Amino acid sequence: MPEVIFPGPEGRLEGRYHPQKDRDAPIAIVLHPHPQFGGSMNQRVVHKLHYTFYNMGFTVLRFNFRGVGRSQGEYDQGIGELSDAASALDYLQSMNTGSKHCWVAGFSFGAWIGMQLLMRRPEITGFISVAPPANMYDFSFLAPCPSSGLIINGSADRVAPPADTVSLVNKLHDQKGITITHEVVEGAGHFFDDEHLETMSDSVKGYVRRRLTENTR
Structure with a gap:
């Protein structure tokens, strides 16, 4: 899987790009957790999401937000990181002009950024939001949420408590025209140990x- 460097708003961004042989394959970007708490594109949940999508036939890009690894710039309270994500999607789309399906997946802080990206980019056809920190960040910008997607969390998450995730899901359920699917991994904490990581991956695959089957009917 090639390492890639592509232009971001504050300089270069470092990523891992995993293309399919099919030039028209669907595309996905994967967004990592909080840069100031050890989050990077090599975090295990991010890595698992990347390969979950790749093994389903997606061309996938994961990358480091500004100030992480070899990505230039400094942490910017989520504002700059959203711009980084938009630049990553631009890069991925430029390499895959024939793709008809575009997905965004994010874990924790990355889930918050990913759902903001939904609001900016109408071409995104689906999203995966793993352990969204609804207790820490305001998700009220999803009014309305422009795309259907999956929100998944662990029942034993102490970082992003399940009750707050349920409240977020309930608010989104009230909106018309989209379907929010909510799945809970029983016993999983915020970072998903090995057994729970596989369960999370299986939920995403299913x-x-x-969704892809529905779109091809």
Whole structure:
């Protein structure tokens, strides 16, 4: 899987790009957790999401937000990181002009950024939001949420408490024209140990495959 360097708003951004042989394959970007708490594109949940999408036939890009690894710039309270994500999607789309399906997946802080990206980019056809920190960040910008997607969290998450995730899901359920699927991994904490990581991955695979099948009917 090639390492890539592509232009971001504050200089270069470092990523891992995993293309399919099919030039028209669907595309996905994967966004990592909080840069100031050890989050990077090599975090295990991010890595798992990347390969979950790749093994379903997606061309996938994950990358480091500004100030992480070899990516230039400094942490910017989520504002700059959203611009980084937009630049990553621009880069991915420029390499895959024939793709008809575009997905965004994010874990924790990356889930918050990913759902903001939904609001900016109408071409995104689906999203995966893993352990969204609804207790820490304001998700009220999703009014309305422009795309259907999957929100998944662990029942034993102490970082992003399940009750706050349920409140977020309930608010989104009230909106018309989209379907929010909510799945809970029993016993999983915020960072998903090995057994729970596989369960999370299986949930993502099942959901994405259902959506792709619906879109090809």
